Amino acid sequence: MIAEIGLYCLILALITSVAQSVLPMWGAYVRNARLMSVASSAAITQLALLLISFGCLILAFVRSDFSVEVVAANSYTLQPLFYKISSAWGQHEGSMLLWVLVLALFGAAVAAFGNNLPDTFKARTLAVQGMIGVAFLAFIIFTSNPFARLPFAPEEGNGFNPLLQDPGLAFHPPMLYLGYVGFSIAYSFSVAALIEGRVDAAWARWVRPWVLASWCFLTIGITAGSLWAYYELGWGGWWFWDPVENASFMPWLIGTALLHSALVVERRHALVNWTLLLSILTFTLSLIGTFLVRSGVLTSVHAFAVDPSRGVFILFMILGASGGALALYAIRARTVQNGPPFAGVSREGGILANNLLLLCATAIVFLGTFYPLLIDALTHDKISVGPPYFNMAFGPIMLCVGGLMALGPFLRWRSDVAKVAAKPLQMPAITAAAFGLLVTIVGKSVPAGLGFGFAALIAIGLVVWFVKRTRLGKVPFKQSATMARAFPRATWGFLGAHLGFAIAMVGITAMSAWETENVAVLRVGESTTLGRYEFRLASTDITRGANYEAERLTFDVFESGKAEGQIESERRFYPERQSFTTEAGIRPGVLANLYVVYSDAGPAGGYTVRVNRHPFAMWIWIGGFTIAGGGMISLTDRRFRVAGLHKPSKAAPAIPGGTAAA
Amino acid sequence: MRPVFMLFALLLAAQTLTASAQERAVPEYSAELEAEAREVGKSLRCVVCQNQSIEDSAAPLAADMRQLVRERLAAGDTPEQVRAFMTTRYGNFVLMKPPFQLDTLLLWLGPGLFLLLAGAGWFVYLRPRAQTPGLPEDLTADERLRLSRHLPDEAGS
Amino acid sequence: MSDAPISTQRQLPRWFALIPVGALAVIIGFFAVGLTRDPHTLPTMMVDRPMPEFQLQQLTDDIPNLTSDQLRGHVTLVNVFGSWCVSCVAEHPMLMELSRQNLVTIHGVDWRDTPREGAAWLNRYGNPYASVGLDADSRLAIDLGVTGAPETFLVDKAGRVRYKQIGPITEEIWEETLAPLARSLEEEPQ
Structure with a gap:
């Protein structure tokens, strides 16, 4: 019964979204208020229906209803309740349901909080959002029904993929989808703006918080996913340039560009056209990512169940959604007013350069990810594009981004003189260059020196910016503190996010330059060394978990002969899936993680043990989460609340001293 | 039923195959050779896995390939020769870093091309022209007023 | 406000706006082609190359070991299998049938196996092979660019590989691809 209710709600949601996409659009055309008002109620109804539907799926998992195909294939009776629930979105069908649920959530949020949007604009935005809903709901119902029943219910289910039985999975996909799917709002806003043919000043205030929120979630999702892969997959890697990872990284890169260009629209009403294009492209890359993950056109270590017929469906969606929007853009973009002009050297110019660099970075990831496909299509040859390519092509661009990031905040809006703007950066640049040189010599690595140097440049630049802005040392401390307190939240957010980037840069650089490794076959009592460490x-011993048996190896760790505690590394065997997982033994540290995994027992009864030292590894994820944290702080800025939740105040408050949430 | 996760299939395959691998005694190699072999192994893609180097992979064929890499290096092959050995048997697919050749021209020149285009775009769009500074003439008074209200003043920015 | 000259942003030519949609069309085109390709199968490097020299371990005393010389002089099939391989079980009746009708000489490479398990497997399902060699550490398999079992190589009289079949040989594949090719190879002068 429950599965039928779930499916029924899905079908109703599809019908609702058809209404949501057609009626308000027509209503906006003929200026019929009643037709337009359908949009909001339909969006909220859709959310309610999908909540029920998703609830039904979770209930089917909790009750281990094996007559439902996805439950039988992905759950079993003895599975802990937590993983019964999270396995509801740990497979293709359920995760697509989560996808549309998030889509509906964003639609309903616009409906609920968008009271101060112009009526026609709101109606059109929600109608576009409804169209995306129609496509995805149809996709689920016709190609990936999560409620499909089996003719005969098996006694016991197949169990959940042990690799996914981890708290990481419970959070990673929902966060990723909140990011991915959240960009649909920016897309819908842009398409609605193109249909209307105008973008007024309030438009950017409207779009930016949605972009910012989505971007924060995506940042968290990617960071969490990387952390999860690090401790669960047991290779000690944190990023593999795998197609599925790139699928989430491309929207992030271009979303970052969008975040900054939307700032220019908001503050200066310039780059309007460009921002519209970026909104469409960001969501397009989200769709392409979905295509890549679900269609199996490329092989990946994290692949879902793949099925080319689903790929065809999603391809048509991209054709409709992105093709349609880009065609509309080609026709209408000229009618949208662009704002006041600006000089090449100016905050706007800097952000445009940042946008172009990020777009280049996206294009490189895209090229590398899909090049094997291109070659196969043209010549039937198979090639691989692995990490060496991406590191070579991507690294230099990120250094440029880093340099621009240091300079950007010092640039004035509209027009600036390069020499004057760069003056405060003189001291940081010299310090950073010296630091980078030192790192190069001591660490015997030029890339490491560059990475550390640019990270230092960003960090010192931020400090100088802060000192300059609060006139620290020039006026009494109390006065500086008052000025700092008067910073809008967005300014703190910018400081946090940029600092997070510098932190992550340190971790990434160090990991790629100085990771060390040793492999040895050990028996109890024997030890191996790695640098000054001894394991x-x-x-x-053998332990039992709820639904697995684990073999646990305990290592005593010595640093320069001094006992430094223990590390435990596990291999778990899940009988219901007849498979193993690796639980790496990790001793996290600020300067380095020690990482121990062991593979199959060696020839003479010992264990093949791999020990790694991962320098600055934690900085990668701390940096990632700091970036997201900065975004979150920025999101609480008063101006967004003004724009998002309340009636707009008559005059936008002019903030003394200006804000720089670049 | 179709296996739902490719990874799962992979693990299962790896597991059923490991039995035979354990029976061979592994000769020890020097630390230098081991390090060199690991570098070579990281640059070779496992042909039966989804997307891993032979060094990272748990698949039995990858283990045999690792072994072969060590033997060839011990026999005096350079890393380049070992990679060439694998390429003649499995094609360019095994190389994590694709070779620079005619059909990868776009791949290798692409990044530079993108940067060039972006730089050109920036200059073309922002090319300074001798025109009057200030707000453009095509704004109406009303628009100017609206604009000025939405913009914070410029001081300090 | 500074007095530096400010550029008016250029109005870009109209066709600029068509670039994104054009690029998307090209990309979708490639994706569509990509959907028809299987990313897992690698192109064969071995075709038209001589079989490499190899030394294999004899599986059991009752079946002759496979040696390089056996692949000269007439057209043969070299089938890579293993007792751990599920698809090989599915393919096996077809090989038995070919051997029973004496349509072609089949040699077996027992890949990544143990003599005990390999022999037991042949006892259980029957032996279609004229000779079998054990390739426990993938030496020959890697030389042949094998990625999975079963894989079958069609070898001509001169001992060159002329065709590689990835996955089980079905009746259809035999009738339509392998048999005609084998016949034409038989007629080639050595």
Whole structure:
């Protein structure tokens, strides 16, 4: 019964979204208020229906209803409740349901909080959002029905993929989807703006918080996913340039560009056209990512169940959604007023350069990810594009982004003189260059020196910016503190996010330059060394988990002969899936993580043990989360609340001293 | 039923195959050779896995390939020769870093091309022209007023 | 406000706006082609190359070991299999049938196996092979560019590989691809 209710709600949601996409659009055309008002109620109804539907799926998992195909294939009776629930979105069908649920959530949020949007604009935005809903709901119902029943219910389910039985999975996909799908709002806003043919000053205030929120979620999702891969997959890697990872990274890169260009629209009403294009492209890349993950055109370590017929469906969606929007853009973009002009050297010019660099970075990731496909299509040859390519092509661009990031905040809006703007950066640049040189010599690595140097440039630049802005040292401290307190939240957000980038840069650079590794076959009592560390296999034992058996190896760790505690590394065997997982033994540290995994027992009864030292590894994820944290702080800025939740105040408050949330 | 996760299939395959691999005694190699072999291994893609180097992979064929890499290096092959050995048997697919050749021209020149285009775009769009500074003439008074209200003043920015 | 000259942004030519949609069309085109390709199968590097020299371990005393010389002089099939391989079980009746009708000489490469398990497997399902060699550490398999089992190589009289079949040989594949090719190879002068 529950599965039928779930499916029924899905079908109703599809019908609702058809109404949501057609009636308000027509209503906006003929200026019929009643037709336009359908949009909001339809959006909220859709959310309610999909909540029920998703609830039904979770209930089917909790009750282990094996007559439902996805439950039988992905759950089993003894599975802990937590993983019964999270396995509801741990497979293709359920995760697509989560996808549309998030889509509906964003639609309903616009409906609920968008009271101060012009009526026609709101109606058109929601109608476009409804169209995306129609496509995805049809996709689910016709190609990936999560409620499909089996003719005969098996006694016991197949169990959930052990690799996914981890708290990481419970959070990683929902966060990713909140990001991915959230960009649909920016898309809908842009398409609505193109239909209307005008973008007024309030438009950017409207779009930016949505973009910012989505971007924060995506940042968290990617960072969490990387952390999860690090401790669960047991290769000690944190990023593999795998197609599925790139699928989420491309929207992030271009979303970052969008975030900054929307700032220019908001503050200066310039780059309007460009921002519209970026909104469409960002969501297009989200769709392409979905295509890549679900269609199996490329092989990936994290692949979902793949099925070319689903690929065809999604391809048509891209054709409709992105093709339609870009065609509309080609026709209408000229009618949209662009704002006041600006000089090449100016805050706007800097952000445009940042946008172009990020677009280049996106294009490189895209080229590398899909090049094997291109070659296969043209010549039937198969090639691989692996990490060496991406690191070579991507690294230099990120250094440029870093340099621009340091300079950007010092540039004035509209027009500036390069020499004057760069003056405060003189001291940071010299310091950073010296630091980078030192790192190069001591660390024997030029890339590491560059990475550390640019990270230092950004960080010192931020400090100088802060000192300059609060006139620290020039006026009494109390006065500086008052000025700092008067900073809008967005300014703190910018400081946090940029600092996070510098932190992540340190971790990434160090990991790629100085990671060390040793492999040895050990028996109990024997030890191996790695630099000044010694790892002694102290004991082995067998433990039982809720639905697995684990073999645990305990290592005594010595640093320069001094006992430094223990590391435990596990291999778990899940009988219901007849498969193993690796739980890496990790001793996290600020300067380096120690990482121990062991593979199959060696020839003479020992264990093949791999020990790694991962320098500055934690900085990668701390940096990632700091970036997201900065975005979150920025999101609480008063101006967004003005724009988002309340009636707009008559005159936008002019903030003394200006804000720089670049 | 179709296996739902490719990874799962992979693990299962790896597991059923490991039995035979364990029976061979592994000769020890020097630390330098081991390090060199690991570098070579990281540059070779496992042909039966989804997207891993032979060094990272748990698949049995990858283990045999690792072994072969070590033997060839021990026999005096350079890393380049070992990679060439694998390429003649499995094609360019095994190379994590694609070779620079005619059909990868776009791949290798692409990044530079993108940067060039972006730079050109920036200059073309922002090319300074001798025109009057200030707000453009095509704004109406009303628009100017609206604009000025939405913009914070410029001081300090 | 500074007095530096400010550019008026150029109104870009109209066709600029068509670039994104054009690029998308090209990309979708490639995706569509990509959907028809299987990313897992690698192109064969071995075709038209001589079979490499190899030394294999004899599986059991009752079946002759496979040696390089056996692949000269007449057209043969070299089938890579293993007792751990599920698809090989599915393919096996077809090989038995070919051997029973004496349509072609089939040699077996027992890949990544143990003598005990390999022999037991042949006992259980029957032996269609004229000779079998054990390739426990993938030496020959890697030389042949094998990625999975079963894989079958059609070898001509001169001992050159002329065709590689990835995955099980079905009746259809035999009738339509392998048999005609084998016949034409038989007629080639050595």
